Amino acid sequence: xxxxxxxxxxxxxxxxxxxxxxxxxxxxxxxxxxxxxxxxxxxxxxxxxxxxxxxxxxxxxxxxxxxxxxxxxxxxxxxxxxxxxxxxxxxxxxxxxxxxxxxxxxxxxxxxxxxxxxxxxxxxxxxxxxxxxxxxxxxxxxxxxxxxxxxxxxxxxx
Amino acid sequence: xxxxxxxxxxxxxxxxxxxxxxxxxxxxxxxxxxxxxxxxxxxxxxxxxxxxxxxxxxxxxxxxxxxxxxxxxxxxxxxxxxxxxxxxxxxxxxxxxxxxxxxxxxxxxxxxxxxxxxxxxxxxxxxxxxxxxxxxxxxxxxxxxxxxxxxxxxxxxx
DNA sequence: CTAATCAGTACTGTATTAGTTCTATTTGTG
DNA sequence: CACAAATAGAACTAATACAGTACTGATTAG
Ligand code: FES
Ligand code: FES
Numbered sequence: 001x002x003x004x005x006x007x008x009x010x011x012x013x014x015x016x017x018x019x020x021x022x023x024x025x026x027x028x029x030x031x032x033x034x035x036x037x038x039x040x041x042x043x044x045x046x047x048x049x050x051x052x053x054x055x056x057x058x059x060x061x062x063x064x065x066x067x068x069x070x071x072x073x074x075x076x077x078x079x080x081x082x083x084x085x086x087x088x089x090x091x092x093x094x095x096x097x098x099x100x101x102x103x104x105x106x107x108x109x110x111x112x113x114x115x116x117x118x119x120x121x122x123x124x125x126x127x128x129x130x131x132x133x134x135x136x137x138x139x140x141x142x143x144x145x146x147x148x149x150x151x152x153x154x155x156x157x158x
Numbered sequence: 159x160x161x162x163x164x165x166x167x168x169x170x171x172x173x174x175x176x177x178x179x180x181x182x183x184x185x186x187x188x189x190x191x192x193x194x195x196x197x198x199x200x201x202x203x204x205x206x207x208x209x210x211x212x213x214x215x216x217x218x219x220x221x222x223x224x225x226x227x228x229x230x231x232x233x234x235x236x237x238x239x240x241x242x243x244x245x246x247x248x249x250x251x252x253x254x255x256x257x258x259x260x261x262x263x264x265x266x267x268x269x270x271x272x273x274x275x276x277x278x279x280x281x282x283x284x285x286x287x288x289x290x291x292x293x294x295x296x297x298x299x300x301x302x303x304x305x306x307x308x309x310x311x312x313x314x315x316x
Numbered sequence: 317c318t319a320a321t322c323a324g325t326a327c328t329g330t331a332t333t334a335g336t337t338c339t340a341t342t343t344g345t346g
Numbered sequence: 347c348a349c350a351a352a353t354a355g356a357a358c359t360a361a362t363a364c365a366g367t368a369c370t371g372a373t374t375a376g
Binding site for chain 4: 051061
């Protein structure tokens with residue numbers, strides 16, 4: 001099943017925590033305790049998010065992390081991308097792409113980028129602000145294309 | 159990075175092959191050779207797709223696999239779902255959900271299903287027919303939501 | 317009957333992930 | 347200044363998941 005890593009999962013959880021206090025910095029230890037997450041993990045994740053420019057960090061006593069921009073301007077894609085590297089749903093669609101020996105005679109290769117973009121857009125369309133409110137207020141900004149049947153034998157969304 | 163397994167990757171490749179011959183069955187061996195994929199893998203994947211009802215299988219000599227419905231009515235989501243199980247981007251959002259001990263004090267949990275749905279819709283909107291034509295004719299059926307900035311420091315789509 | 321082909325399951329080596337640990341650096345406070 | 351509180355960064359380990367293989371059994375055309 002398509003999964004994000006737990007790092008990204010935690011990342012979103014932590015970001016929502018920070019979004020709720022709006023700019024005020026919190027230390028890694030505080031957040032770990034609040035969310036009952038392992039402290040070393042939290043540290044690692046916050047460091048990565050800071051490196052990616054999504055968080056401001058303040059070192060030293062009384063230091064901590066705070067959002068670098070308003071929650072409305074941070075998307076799920078930003079957070080996941082920061083923690084998992086550039087979005088690429090198959091190895092075939094990465095930039096380096098040294099691996100796939102089959103590309104020469106592959107008719108699908110040209111379509112992977114589209115699939116990536118579709119997913120990226122989906123994640124981009126969900127803002128941290130929306131996620132940090134307990135109730136999902138708005139419906140999805142998604143326009144699911146008027147295709148025919150596509151009856152879902154396969155995995156329905158949960 | 160958000161990745162589908164290679165099984166699903168190959169699955170899409172194989173399905174496009176079958177889509178191009180429109181209904182005519184091909185044997186696993188034939189497809190494996192055509193695409194230079196390891197035969198045992200191909201066998202495994204086609205079996206799974208047949209179990210999921212996306213392919214018809216014919217046993218015995220001269221047997222093989224053919225699409226169970228028109229390519230236009232099969233989506234990327236169907237194929238991926240068949241090979242990877244129900245789409246669930248985090249363990250928190252699976253049905254069983256026995257794992258996540260943090261759910262009680264988790265404000266994000268209610269949003270995971272939305273993220274899942276967004277991705278699911280994105281995958282659903284791409285049909286096998288579109289994928290089996292070498293040239294991407296239509297633009298994305300996606301309406302990327304009028305949000306403000308979300309400047310992409312993080313992973314841009316590739 | 318026999319060969320071709322799918323069905324199903326169990327196994328293994330490898331790669332990735334989850335999580336820890338340690339050292340260095342920065343900075344507020346007494 | 348000395349110290350404590352915090353982040354920065356990298357290296358390491360154990361568990362898990364994936365990719366690929368192997369084998370046995372069932373079905374069917376010729
Ligand atoms: S299988 Fe890699 S480019 Fe198509
Ligand atoms: S972290 Fe699992 S439900 Fe929120």
